Amino acid sequence: MDTNSSTKGFIWKLTFLIAGVLMLSFSVSDPGDPKTAVGEALVWSQNKAPEIPNNVHIAGESVPLESFGVREQLDREMVVNTYHHSSTMLYLKRASRWFPVIEPILIEKGIPDDFKYLAIIESGLSQVVSPAGAAGFWQFMKGTAPQYDLRITKEIDERYHVVKSTYAACNYLLEAREEFGSWALAAASYNMGKAGIRRELEEQGVQTYWELHLNSETARYVYRLLAIKAIFEAPESFGFSIQADAFYLPYNTRTIWIDSSIDDLSTFARFHGSNLKALKTLNPWLRSTRMTVAVGDSVAIEIPA
Incomplete structure (x- = not known):
């Protein structure tokens, strides 16, 4: 027998045994130890299931969490968002x-504050275009926009005008609320259309959004609004911690009223000490390099202050 080899083998085994004991001691360390507690809190905060409040409301209307499927559907959107x-x-x-910008318009039009979250679930507060062609913060379709006084030409598209499209969305919601008698159904109709919601209510013989069997997108729509609302009301409770200086500030602008056509927006922007990038960012409804203004008309344009 090789004594030297046996000794080496024993040393290796002893080393692995000691390492195993040390690892075990770390894994069962005192939960009261501050370092251990901090580590566990961090892991828990990263994987904690969001809690659903006992009382949930949309625009002052109670959400029936005890009704079939309601709590679980809300839970899904809470987790996803x-x-x-x-x-x-x-x-x-x-x-x-x-x-x-949005909140004062909602107040003026008598729309509940909760509907500001509709702009988030529609567009993420970005000037996006959907695969179906809906555009802007409030995602109006090209055919629907003129019904709510949003002008669309080769040069301008007021679906991208935050103020005007917010007024348009408010007018739609007021119509839907009057027809359905429910803000939840009004919200759902913003996604599916008033005719679609009307048809489903009649065919299914129910009266509330919470009872309706709908396509996947509309079935999730109001629940997503509720989830976003909950997160916005207490972001740190859901793991979102943002320093005050990290939020995006409102643009500092001044308004210029234009009563004659602009042949070149780049030249116009430079004349006012700016550039086309800033001009188009502040006025995303300008869709061309020029703007025609009818005789006797005037148009407000925002430029950096």
């Missing part, structure tokens, strides 16, 4: 810029 970190974080940052 809590852990969809990058998008939800951007929503929170953008809201500090755009909610001060």
Whole structure:
């Protein structure tokens, strides 16, 4: 027998045994130890299931959490939007810029404050175009926009005008609320259309959004609004911690009234100490390099202050 080899083998075994004991001691360390407690809290905060409040409301209307499927559908949207970190974080940052524009219009039109979250679930407060062709914060279709006084030409598209499209959305919601007698159904109709909701209510013989069997998108729509609302009302409870200086501030602008056509927007922007990039960012409804103004008309344009 090789004594030297046996000794080496014993040393290796002893080393692995000691390492195993040390690892076990770390894994069962005192939960009261501050370092251990911090580590456990961090892991828990990253994986904690969001809690659903006992009382949930949309625009003052109670959500029947005890009704079939309601709690679970809301839970799904709470989980999805809590852990969809990058998008939800951007929503929170953008809201500090755009909610001060949207909220006063909702108040003026008598629309509940909860509907500011509709702009988030529609567009994420971005000037996006859907695959179906809906555009802007409030995602109006090209054919629907003129019904709500949003002008569309080769040069301008007021679906991208935040103020005007917010007024248009309010007018739609007021019509839907009057027809259905429910803000939840009004919200659902914003996604599916008034005719679609009307048809489903009649065919299914029910009276509330919470009872309706709908296509996947509309079935999730109001629940997503509720989830976004819950996160916005207490973001840190859902793991979103944002320093005050990290929010996007409202643009600092001044308004210029234009009563004659502009042949070149780049030249116009430079004349006012700016550039086309800033002009189009502040006025995304300008869709061309020029703007025609009818005789006797005037148009407000925002430029950096």
